[in-house]
Amino acid sequence: MNTEHSLKEEEAGKVIGANLRQFRINKGLSIEALAKQIGVSKLTLIKIEGGEANPTLSVIWKIANGLNIPITALLSIESDVSIARKKEGLQLISSDDVFIVEPLFRSHDFTEFYRGYLKAEKAYVSDPHQPGVIEYITVMSGELIVEVGGESYHLEEYDSIRFKGNLPHKYVNPSSSLTILHFVITYNYR
Amino acid sequence: MNTEHSLKEEEAGKVIGANLRQFRINKGLSIEALAKQIGVSKLTLIKIEGGEANPTLSVIWKIANGLNIPITALLSIESDVSIARKKEGLQLISSDDVFIVEPLFRSHDFTEFYRGYLKAEKAYVSDPHQPGVIEYITVMSGELIVEVGGESYHLEEYDSIRFKGNLPHKYVNPSSSLTILHFVITYNYR
DNA sequence: AGTATAGGTAAATTATAATATACCAATTTG
DNA sequence: CAAATTGGTATATTATAATTTACCTATACT
Incomplete structure (x- = not known):
């Protein structure tokens, strides 16, 4: 580590x-x-x-x-090069069959990277994180509605959102196909 | 700021x-x-x-x-919510017609987010960054070869790579279609 | 009521971070 | 070669971070 x-x-x-x-x-x-x-x-x-x-x-x-x-x-400390391939079966964090998350570069630099899959017409409610945590989500394929801070944000392909992770938040896939997401979680920052 | x-x-x-x-x-x-x-x-x-x-x-x-x-x-200091939509014509950083970069969440928390487009069968050589800079690249669409530290890494759709940005590096799109990328640059870290 | 816990203040003491000055041994430069 | 420049050491001094102890004021608990 x-x-x-x-x-x-x-x-x-x-x-x-x-x-x-x-x-x-x-x-x-x-x-x-x-x-x-x-x-x-x-x-x-x-x-x-x-x-x-x-x-x-x-x-x-x-x-x-x-x-x-x-x-x-x-x-800060840092190091070399690493790759996270989609093909490699990485361990899944939450496989309740609706929302699947694969860690990419885990707990490195206190910026963590995940790949996520949200099934068609399904929703996922995330537990709020510690204060100081920021989430960055990018839609790599499909679409996504993010509900956070009482507001609702509809994202389309290649859109990104950034919000404080200590707020309760919810992900909704309103489409009829799988949504593929890219998550960055930071534990920091100025 | x-x-x-x-x-x-x-x-x-x-x-x-x-x-x-x-x-x-x-x-x-x-x-x-x-x-x-x-x-x-x-x-x-x-x-x-x-x-x-x-x-x-x-x-x-x-x-x-x-x-x-x-x-x-x-x-660290942090704040609220922000969105970067693909549709919104964000200013381009490097539009030499081969490699196009759009800032998403700029210079925030010293983690910077970009969306990048590399044209078919084209390559881009990046200037090395300051020591302490880490790059994270995810292929959102298409494929990409990253040459860094004397090695060559071939990424396919949804693959990600992480490397020290102070090394000279080169991006190559070996395919016959546009490659869409997601960049995270961190200025930090342990 | 009384008791405990919590955040906070005030004072004096100890430990140590930061400073200034002088000196030394390698490089580098004219 | 001589003259800077650079990283580094040694010592003494000053400034201040950190500690301890005691005391104060709320709030919460029984």
Whole structure:
């Protein structure tokens, strides 16, 4: 599991250090130049990059702001390449025969990807998620009605919707054919 | 612009405070109970929730870990509902007649969403992005070959791929019909 | 009524993040 | 070669994060 909250405490400092170094070098800045630019001492930056610091939020903010990147980019881990094929029989999350969900890239970066199938003329009521969760749904085939926040949104092929996942929401397939969906769930964000 | 790096310095503390309160209450924990559980003093938590603190990374880590959420969830802002329809003529980013990209939900949460069209038997070479950028591509219609990291991946309808966007990469449509794609670009992550 | 729990304040203390300054050893540059 | 530049170390100082303890005010519970 390459997820963030599987980090040990000391590791958080190494993550931010490695990320800072990567971003700084990518921008062609020396430690001293960056220090001067953002108003943080050179030694502080050296310690952070070396993973041997416990920086305060304000210093983290100054770095992210100075590099013009989101704070979260400094606290993130990532890796290589992976593929999710439709053919490969991925495990189904909810196979109540009406709404079927296949995880694609699971719990990675706290952005999760799913492929979903909603049968013709069927509906599915989703449990609300934690606050901070955002859902992005794209209709890859067919059509979909999303009911959320007291409103009803009718999506056609290749339309997308974005909403706060902590609101109760419902998916309806009003058509007479299968609707194929693409879900992105984020657990974050600015 | 509801982006993270548009925050002012003092605001970062208010964001983490509001998020902490939301997550804590959502889990039904009192400040004291959480304090005891994660080994951070009650007063520290009160100050953080009140937005009048400048917590260190280790305290931020303890909170996120104790609540079993990603660190980035504590530093994020979010909002309501929005829709991107295919019909609505969104501005095109790269219309060199071969590869057309439409932004869907732009620069939100540092996860960006695009719809892309790659013409039959055409290819597109993408400039590598900043380190820390991850691309997720899903084939909504047609087929696609992605060349990245010296490898070549052939995707069919509804397949998805994920890779580091700082590697040079190339998209090829080997078929004789239009390929319709869904892109997610993240600027983050663990 | 009294008791417990909850969020919050006030003060003093301890731990430590951040700073400034000087110095050092490699590169790199003129 | 000499002169910058860069990443890094060492030490001492200052600023402040985090802690502890005590106290206060509501609200909820019996």
